[in-house]
Amino acid sequence: MSVSRDRRTLVVVALGTAQTLGWGSTYYLPAILAGPMAAEFGVSTGWIYGAFSAAMLLTAFIGPGVGHRIDRFGGRNVLTVSSLIFAVGLGLLGAAPNLPVFVAAWLLIGCGMAIGLYEAAFATLTAIYGRNARGAITGITLLAGFASTVCWPISALLDAEWGWRVTCFAWAGAHLCIGLPLNRLLIPRDLGAHITGPASATEQIDESLFTRPMLLLAFAFAVTWITSTAMAAHLPRILEAAGASKAVAIAAAALVGPAQVAARILEHTLLQRFHPLLSARLASITHPIGVGALLLFGPPAAYLFTLLHGAGNGVMTIAKGTLPLTIFGPVGYGRRQGWLVAPARFGQAGAPFVFALLLEWYGQNVLLFTSGLCIAGFAAMLMLRAQSSGTAAKA
Numbered sequence: 001m002s003v004s005r006d007r008r009t010l011v012v013v014a015l016g017t018a019q020t021l022g023w024g025s026t027y028y029l030p031a032i033l034a035g036p037m038a039a040e041f042g043v044s045t046g047w048i049y050g051a052f053s054a055a056m057l058l059t060a061f062i063g064p065g066v067g068h069r070i071d072r073f074g075g076r077n078v079l080t081v082s083s084l085i086f087a088v089g090l091g092l093l094g095a096a097p098n099l100p101v102f103v104a105a106w107l108l109i110g111c112g113m114a115i116g117l118y119e120a121a122f123a124t125l126t127a128i129y130g131r132n133a134r135g136a137i138t139g140i141t142l143l144a145g146f147a148s149t150v151c152w153p154i155s156a157l158l159d160a161e162w163g164w165r166v167t168c169f170a171w172a173g174a175h176l177c178i179g180l181p182l183n184r185l186l187i188p189r190d191l192g193a194h195i196t197g198p199a200s201a202t203e204q205i206d207e208s209l210f211t212r213p214m215l216l217l218a219f220a221f222a223v224t225w226i227t228s229t230a231m232a233a234h235l236p237r238i239l240e241a242a243g244a245s246k247a248v249a250i251a252a253a254a255l256v257g258p259a260q261v262a263a264r265i266l267e268h269t270l271l272q273r274f275h276p277l278l279s280a281r282l283a284s285i286t287h288p289i290g291v292g293a294l295l296l297f298g299p300p301a302a303y304l305f306t307l308l309h310g311a312g313n314g315v316m317t318i319a320k321g322t323l324p325l326t327i328f329g330p331v332g333y334g335r336r337q338g339w340l341v342a343p344a345r346f347g348q349a350g351a352p353f354v355f356a357l358l359l360e361w362y363g364q365n366v367l368l369f370t371s372g373l374c375i376a377g378f379a380a381m382l383m384l385r386a387q388s389s390g391t392a393a394k395a
Helices: 005-024 030-041 045-073 076-095 099-116 118-144 147-162 164-185 199-208 212-241 246-253 256-269 276-297 299-328 333-383
Strands: none
Touching (some): 005 076, 005 099, 005 147, 030 099, 030 147, 030 164, 045 333, 076 099, 076 164, 118 333, 147 164, 147 256, 212 246, 212 276, 212 333, 246 299, 276 333, 299 333
């Protein structure tokens, strides 16, 4: 089914805006609200992040089933339901009278994250555009790359003026007034059936879920996203441990978002002509290069480190959507995507806690661990052949 260029742009803008709202009101929420939440309940922030980690774990279990449904029926209904779940979950979070209800609210939000964030959006675009979804995937990550830049200040302002509970209510209302109409009215009708393929193709998907390319790709995604999550949770503290002042650490960390967007623009223009495996390989080594500069030159290299880390993280987000599409093709994309990112979700859930301990024990040398993970991911990428299903593109 052909979709006009104007319609395609509208779909990308709608999904990108909804993704910005989804990420900013869930994944990036604890960074601003964990402190006041913990203070009101009389617990440490570890409890707040523990509830968030439980939500992340839940996404790993739900993801494959969600992807399979999008393969069969398209993603509009799934994304619509995610907006409703986000609204109810955030509303329950803001109204939680005690810690058990608070945890239950985060688990509900985790269900929304499983069916409403990038993996579901990527699968939806693949259901609409098939092999031509790469540009659209890049487009929504360009918009959603500003999620923290836009939503952190909004959350901080709302919290300062009215408290964390009203902040949660405000984000719940935003999902009903913005996210829900975008997902329901501007995403094309369910188009998944035209790429689902015959029963024989489905059987082949079942057989290919645990092949060498799948395992290599799942490993590469896991180690790079563990690093990304660890940096998101601890980057300013790591820079301070490396000798940077608090002001420099915060200023340097703020460059991650712009670096992500700049790298995605580069991927969308210059690197679009090449196999996405090339982009993924380059992205997997930018963090170790930045670490080398920071450990060698100290605080003056803090800005270079965060720029390189952010650039690599930005491109890897795109690769998570485009590599499975290019290597395996669009048939069964959503289900395969769910299995590919499940190990990464487990790793992400534990990364903030584990790296908090490593930072306490080893200081700036914790970056040697993250560099080792990224180098291992790079090695896995090197072992993957730049061969797409039905094509012979070379990296």
